[in-house]
Amino acid sequence: xxxxxxxxxxxxxxxxxxxxxxxxxxxxxxxxxxxxxxxxxxxxxxxxxxxxxxxxxxxxxxxxxxxxxxxxxxxxxxxxxxxxxxxxxxxxxxxxxxxxxxxxxxxxxxxxxxxxxxxxxxxxxxxxxxxxxxxxxxxxxxxxxxxxxxxxxxxxxxxxxxxxxxxxxxxxxxxxxxxxxxxxxxxxxxxxxxxxxxxxxxxxxxxxxxxxxxxxxxxxxxxxxxxxxxxxxxxxxxxxxxxxxxxxxxxxxxxxxxxxxxxxxxxxxxxxxxxxxxxxxxxxxxxxxxxxxxxxxxxxxxxxxxxxxxxxxxxxxxxxxxxx
Numbered sequence: 001x002x003x004x005x006x007x008x009x010x011x012x013x014x015x016x017x018x019x020x021x022x023x024x025x026x027x028x029x030x031x032x033x034x035x036x037x038x039x040x041x042x043x044x045x046x047x048x049x050x051x052x053x054x055x056x057x058x059x060x061x062x063x064x065x066x067x068x069x070x071x072x073x074x075x076x077x078x079x080x081x082x083x084x085x086x087x088x089x090x091x092x093x094x095x096x097x098x099x100x101x102x103x104x105x106x107x108x109x110x111x112x113x114x115x116x117x118x119x120x121x122x123x124x125x126x127x128x129x130x131x132x133x134x135x136x137x138x139x140x141x142x143x144x145x146x147x148x149x150x151x152x153x154x155x156x157x158x159x160x161x162x163x164x165x166x167x168x169x170x171x172x173x174x175x176x177x178x179x180x181x182x183x184x185x186x187x188x189x190x191x192x193x194x195x196x197x198x199x200x201x202x203x204x205x206x207x208x209x210x211x212x213x214x215x216x217x218x219x220x221x222x223x224x225x226x227x228x229x230x231x232x233x234x235x236x237x238x239x240x241x242x243x244x245x246x247x248x249x250x251x252x253x254x255x256x257x258x259x260x261x262x263x264x265x266x267x268x269x270x271x272x273x274x275x276x277x278x279x280x281x282x283x284x285x286x287x288x289x290x291x292x293x294x295x296x297x298x299x300x301x302x303x304x305x306x307x308x309x310x311x312x313x314x315x316x317x318x319x320x321x322x323x324x
Contacts, residue, residue, distance in 0.1 A: 028198040035125035042129045050085035064231040083140035090133035097126040098219050102253035107260045127194050179229035186221035236312040244304045251298040258291045
């Protein structure tokens with residue numbers, strides 16, 4: 001989930017080449033070392049979210065209790081609530097990573113080479129932290145399943161937990177039949193797309209740039225997973241509407257990125273007649289289609305926020321007994 005490195009040259013003639021960072025090529029080891037502060041902050045935020053979720057469960061104010069009444073015992077299901085907390089911090093970090101990426105790849109404001117390098121490094125470290133937080137979210141969900149299947153032997157418990165957590169189609173309960181595979185897709189795309197940056201010299205900068213653009217799909221899948229399976233945003237109300245509201249800056253920056261790209265070859269104007277080959281026209285058509293789709297998404301987000309109709313379930317009059 002990292003943006004284009006400054007050492008790459010602009011594709012369009014007449015655009016300046018950005019100075020290379022000191023020390024040559026950036027390595028994964030260097031960024032892992034630099035990510036400790038960022039990751040530590042992510043753990044602190046997770047701890048705060050966990051404390052809030054735990055307190056709301058104990059007081060009975062949490063929507064999770066309404067969705068799954070059997071989870072009133074916060075002490076027993078603490079790993080599930082910790083998994084939820086890691087999921088929320090992972091989504092927050094993914095949001096920040098996408099914002100940084102769009103700022104770096106869009107027109108933005110003028111930056112000095114030093115500030116550019118700082119933003120690039122922050123973007124890379126938040127990307128690595130996001131991968132770590134998503135992984136922790138999944139592992140704790142699996143750990144809760146291991147604890148829950150006490151009637152099985154240890155080998156069977158670990159296998160069933162692995163199957164339901166990490167194998168698409170393995171989870172067969174309620175909303176999870178869709179939500180869990182969506183979350184798995186986000187995880188399985190986030191890891192390679194985030195780490196490909198460090199081997200871009202092997203696969204080629206252009207190939208890496210094409211693959212890197214699918215990072216936005218990881219974020220969309222993460223939000224979709226949350227809306228489907230996040231029991232704290234299941235019902236109509238301000239928590240779910242706020243989640244929709246947070247997508248407006250991303251939609252606006254993405255639209256700006258498409259309307260005012262840094263590379264001339266990505267502009268929305270029709271290519272010159274002598275350059276209108278099938279490949280150029282196909283790229284131009286895709287960019288226009290994507291621009292229309294993002295503009296429509298932004299309009300829908302505005303409508304959701306203004307009307308309050310956020311697609312949530314109606315809060316039941318009595319507590320349900322079924323699991324999600």
